[in-house]
Amino acid sequence: MATTTVARPSGAGTSRAGTARRVSALLAGVAVLALAMAASVMFGSRTTPLGDVLDVLAGHGDPYVTSVIESRYPRTVLGVLAGVCLAVAGTLMQGISRNPLADPGMLGINAGASASVVTATAFLGATSGAETVWWALPGAILAGVAVYAIGAAGSRSGGLVRLVLAGAVLSAVLYAYIQAVTLSLPKVFDSYRYWVVGALAGRDMEVFWAVLPFAVAGLLVALPLAPGLNSLALGDESASSLGANPAVIRAAGLLSATVLSAAATAAVGPIAFVGLAVPHVVRAVVGVDFRLQLVFSALLGPALLLLADVVGRLVLRPQELMVGVVTAFLGAPALLYAVRRMKGTS
Template identity: 45%
Template structure:
């Protein structure tokens, strides 16, 4: 006699009933409201902190208040619209075990209906599972993926423009929008015109190109080493730059960025050559593992040499301390124009090398079978990384976390295709660095917090969150 095995029932269906539906709905609404209140409260605190009594201006309050409002609106759209429309649950509904569905089809309701609560029904997750509710799958067609990527680039460009305008408008000297407009368009030599044109515009443009360079270099480093924790420090680039900067201060008495810029760039180049040479010894070609090991060894040696020099000479210590925190302030157009050709050349070669990097990401054996010259591709990649990171480090010091975090954010949006990942990483790097510079101008007024410190304070918790949520994609 044959017996029919009953179908398995999901755990969510067999779970004992919890609180009543009205209680769960109220809890979900309260939870979502509390999450939405976080950016609003931060915005209110910032606007209050930037009052006239604390040296703030009209532009400062409008920029940061508007930014908080945009963040709150974006979170509302994603949580109560896109997420709930596709999966039936906002963060609050997921936590309380309730679900929004179409009363006619028992399926997802879509973004607009979820956001505006049009013809929706809220039930428990247990009841929805019994009725066969299934989340709406994402559109994975080639056309849909291309649309999402192009739309993301458009959003990033708009965000970048807003951040650049905020960087020009916000500083130690409060300004109105009329004064900022006058400085950018008229520029007849007034006090505010001089401040904007000679101080804020050069530092904004330098922060932009340095952020783009570090973002692209970070994506290339992680791609060539296939190491999700790789950054400029892994290849010893920062260590080489630091050693020659300290030597230039100790031996030649250099004291300004334009004086030790070329020493920093030469140190970056020298360190990359040494690391790549050590990694290639023995088998005629470097591998991701040998690059990482050689880079770590050279970086530790260079760091020890730097520490030795700064402990012996107080002047070298003072100059190194200012350079190592990643300052953008105090750099003029002279520094910007000197590093710009290197960064532009590096970006052009980086974009041209992305197809080869896509092939390398399949593994050396597969790439070799497809006719790729692995050694040449890796030499080009390391050269581009050295040019971009060396120029950025020479201009603003060893700024951390941009090249480490930005590629992960870009990869979460674009996927593993480096033809899209590299441009995304560049734009995200520019946005992140300029935004960190703007934040550093207001948190310790009337002084400033260097951009390297701001990025460390923001980047470390963010990266820990990425690791805990297992967002580090295998490379």
């Protein structure tokens, strides 16, 4: 699969024109994210003009508008956090597995986290949003390991389709379990309904602070991996001769991706396709260098998630559509596009 995207040696491509292009792309990425954040604070069941928002931020806004903004900003902040986590995790997974279809949602990680949270809520008495983080994490890791174990067992050819299928199988079984438990226990259903469908609404800053350490830890592992991922893209042998250890890079990358997806899922519920779609867009914009890919994923991921959230607020006004539904709409076409470009897997 990776033969289509041969990485440039990390020193190449640093001509002046290339640098200028990257800087402008970086600025554009920051601008898009800023716009998405502004839109996320402005739009709701009623639109707040940008001027009013700026007044509130400056500390002298109308008290009513202030309270509106205060109720909206945790959503924006959580969206940024979850978007960064999902997109970076997707980029890592696609880089490691050299698999343009890798996504925490498709590989069962989201389902694992959800099943774990539902179990904890139903049978172990977990209640608060912050507490769920600790349950989502082991579930996500277990599911990730299981999918890789099934999908990679005896694999000779990278096992692209196998991973996706193993993820689909695990997700189906876990989804059935989640449904069975939540539908049988109305109390669990009520408290976890929104969590399970993936929504940014109705969460508070407590969740953000609980998830933040995991997200930061995941990112701290991910960013230094970028040069290693670049050499990994040349193939294991070339990577070894460049001084990288493929096994270590893969293990660290997978660990980081799993922790990041678990953090995102714990924060906002299972949201599919952000981790799948964003890396494709990023590759099209900045090319194959993973140092740039990771940074841009961290910009475009939250932008996509926040915009999807805004769209979800607007299409059913004054009600809301969960962001997970919107990202599926936006992301599935990206998946189909990737399938069209798949090379002879049979």
